[in-house]
Amino acid sequence: MAAPEALLPSALRNRTSYVLVKLTALARQQSAGHVAAWGLNQHQHAILCCLDEFGPACQKDIAARLGVDVGDTVSFVDGLQRAGLILRERDERDRRRQILTLTAAGRRVLGEVEDQLDAAEPGALAALTAAERAALHDYAVRVLAAAMPGAWSADEA
């Protein structure tokens, strides 16, 4: 995103949806950069998080949980498999399915990515106090929980 040379119209600066789009472009750019350092994209990072927290799962369940297209999931999983971060094995009980499992290497890489993201976040939001960062996070989750209850309704502890 090129830095504008002059002030934006107040009609846009006062429009919360516009401001959020720009804020997110910034946040996405930064976090995508960190994840990309391990050759992963955002979706692949999210898939690793799912496998780590909920254990082995088939591609369809992963895609549904993350709200990603099942067709697009194929290439993301291909990349993770090529990198040795996951195993992809036929389910013997239902051979239509392929079960994805985090490997030791995958768990290690995920840990490093998470550590780097943890370290980077305060810097990206340095203009806010810790309490304000938490409030920003809370507001976002509450709006999402109202719009998409299934995925966001639980507490964010």
Added chain:
Amino acid sequence: MAAPEALLPSALRNRTSYVLVKLTALARQQSAGHVAAWGLNQHQHAILCCLDEFGPACQKDIAARLGVDVGDTVSFVDGLQRAGLILRERDERDRRRQILTLTAAGRRVLGEVEDQLDAAEPGALAALTAAERAALHDYAVRVLAAAMPGAWSADEA
């Protein structure tokens, strides 16, 4: 965005950059829908805002102010011109430039779009109180002002 059927990993729910991306996808979807009702996209709406607030300008200045690629601006302006919302006239003093001016129709359409966005915003953020919506907006602007001082440093009154 398909609604996930199950809860997201906490590693993602607790990651502010991830949450902001999802929140913005929601906000963008909704506001884009409203703007699209007039046959405009987000960039075209932003261009109209610029012309309304700062008066006639050339395409390069508009693009720089909004942080949009000058090449992409061409087709956005084409559409606005076809719809009769702007005039596009050669600058007699520098005929490389084309000066964009809001027409009466453009000003009227912009007013209607703004009214509809004003009406829609509280609904989209209904999970927050008015004070929380204002705080969310303020946090976003402050983070942006720290990252891109030129465009965002002024007060958001």
Added chain:
DNA sequence: TATTGTTATACTCTATAACTATA
């Protein structure tokens, strides 16, 4: 300014293989 092309992302459609249910 305008044109062109590249990349990333998202969505749709179709094909294949393997499951389930039923005659």
Added chain:
DNA sequence: TATAGTTATAGAGTATAACAATA
């Protein structure tokens, strides 16, 4: 068994947006 219908995965194709390079 034989058949029909459903589901999981894969791949091709299309559409859009952001971005880069050049005329």
